[in-house]
Amino acid sequence: MSSPSISNSSSAEPQSKEAALPPEVQYIQYSHTLEKQYLPSIRALISKDLSEPYSIYVYRFFLYQWGDLCFMALNPTTTPPSLLGVIISKLEPHNSALPSSPTPTTQRGYIAMLAVSAASRNHGIATALVQKTIEEMRDRGADEVVLETEEGNGGAMRLYERLGFLRSKKLSRYYLNGNSAYRLVLFLRGVEDMGRDGQV
Template identity: 50%
Template sequence: MHAIISLIEKELSEPYIVYTYRYFVNQWPSLCFLAYTSTREPIGVIVCKLDRHLKGSRLMRGYIAMISVKHEYRGKGLAKRLVRRALEEMVGMGAQEVVLETEADNEAALGLYERLGFIREKRLHRFYLNGKDSFRLVLPIPQAMQRPIPPELDAPPPPGLVQPPSPSQTFNADSNSTASHAPDIHTHIL
């Protein structure tokens, strides 16, 4: 948990309290990924969730809550790999769309998400505590890619239950970006 908090606090403008991190990591551990170097230095993180869009709705919506890459590792494709890994997991769990918000003036993030197929859905004025606007972006998952909603997600979970984690996968972030040398991305389970 410390690595996630440290990366996000250093690299994002929005402050979060520890309970926010715990909420995501405890409820959706299989949707939290931590990237690190071969020396085990944490360098990137993505924190997501998946649930029904509205109470009683059949629409399963993924949400990218936080993503952060250490400044010196930006521009090397790590954020793209983290987003793709999270999208794969969410689609595999039945996501029919994925949404996120990012600062309206964050051209690098907007470019990344739009290259991955996200569409600007709405501008949210003064969305962040720093007074900045954001864009809500949405990625509709094509029908052909959608998976059946797993039975354990098809009904609301009993109070206090935590979703079981998926098996972790490891890669090396210090290597080049070929298929056999993908970045180290671990499912971070706390």
Template identity: 55%
Template structure:
């Protein structure tokens, strides 16, 4: 068995390119992104959800393509203040084609997204993943994410999820997020 640089035991694929999403290439990539994500994730997302992320935070969305330009993997993210508290990065979607898994592609995509959020002064990064998605849990825990909450029946299919957070700065975990005051809330 060979050992790859990322320790997966599988050799990396040659001729893979990691690129930042470009809204000008929507016609080339958006359909492929939707198809790839819909195969793996349990939530059915409309075109508007994809555009919400990809138009506003294209600089935090990364793709893996092969030498022919075929989409192999994608991570879709955002970064904004969380309830008037810390700047929270959010990993909304991550998918890699089944036949290319186990070669460090997802890890590299997530690291690129993390680096992009850190460069934009993120305090923390959050995500949700199904409680029975062991490969995903292992990936995120290996990158330093902590399980912070169990979300019962979180997904439309009835599955529960873990909220996972990576705290990037000292003291962020103890910071209180502030909800805007609304006397009718």
């Protein structure tokens, strides 16, 4: 992402009290028709774990343009279904194409925000949300997926590394609170196709 103010709010699935989940969690793609019903809940959920505050315009920037890359985990046993987790992402051409790449740009997916309610963690919801957005990006031709997460966020690091993400770069004092971050990358095409210059 060109702007370092967009960070990954990935507390993922750290330690929390076990909670009873509905027999089946419902996963749906975000749609503009759902804004009035769910945007306040999305903002409230993500804000609890953010390293820095985001205005409503940041959420709308992602949700208006890439709503099909954003997924919600809902509890279908409540009326209306309540929000358990959310992932907000985007997919854009990336200018720093690798020298050996056959195309002038790569399609880079970016996971901007990921949050799961404290009572719903440790049940695989964060993992499922990440997998769903990666598959959607893959279907749309993404070459790679990147994100940033706080250096000390062990739960998020373990989650992403289990899914194949690699540490690309350490970003010192990346967040407004002074904390450092790691940039992580997941290659969706083989390394032999992407080049080996180490720049991500």
